[in-house]
Amino acid sequence: MNIRSHQKAAAAILTALVASASTGCAQVEAVEIEHYQPSKITPAKDGGHPVVTLTKLGAQRIGLRTEPVATRSGGTSIPYASILYDADQGQPYVYVNTGGLDFERADVTIETIKADTVNLSAGPPVGTRVVTVGLPQIHGAELEYGAY
Incomplete structure (x- = not known):
């Protein structure tokens, strides 16, 4: 595997991690919004x-x-x-x-x-x-x- 291939693989992994983290944050925010709803x-x-x-x-x-x-x-x-x-x-x-x-x-x-x-x-x-x-x-x- 050459350097270019490593860079593409690293970029793909980074993109997947960022997408996963942002989805996780949205779920946490939704839970927190429900958690703090007033009567x-x-x-x-x-x-x-x-x-x-x-x-x-x-x-x-x-x-x-x-x-x-x-x-x-x-x-x-x-x-x-x-x-x-x-x-x-x-x-x-x-x-x-x-x-x-x-x-x-x-x-x-x-x-x-x-x-x-x-x-x-x-x-x-x-x-x-x-x-x-x-x-x-x-x-x-x-x-x-x-x-x-």
Whole structure:
């Protein structure tokens, strides 16, 4: 093999490496773009609360967990971990799963609290899933993006 042949072979290898690297970078950029997608906020309808839509990765990163509203004699119950309180009025509320990775604030009326169970006299219907892990992050997303 002469020098010219070596130069052509080296050029071909270099071209292949550059093409491979640029394709790899595009894949990394696509993953990073998805990785840093913010949650989506859908404005409130009819005086209600905005809907927070998490990305799948966002839900995984915050360790999102939900539990259904349970039946109890005379009302419903939810885990204490699902309760937040409005800073202005002190109104207790939960975030309910309205479908997929969509969550909306719902006011509740607490009847009693026993250990880690909250008995409600008013709130979401039985079977509605309420957030138990990830509340601060969902609330923060709602406030961060100008919902209020």
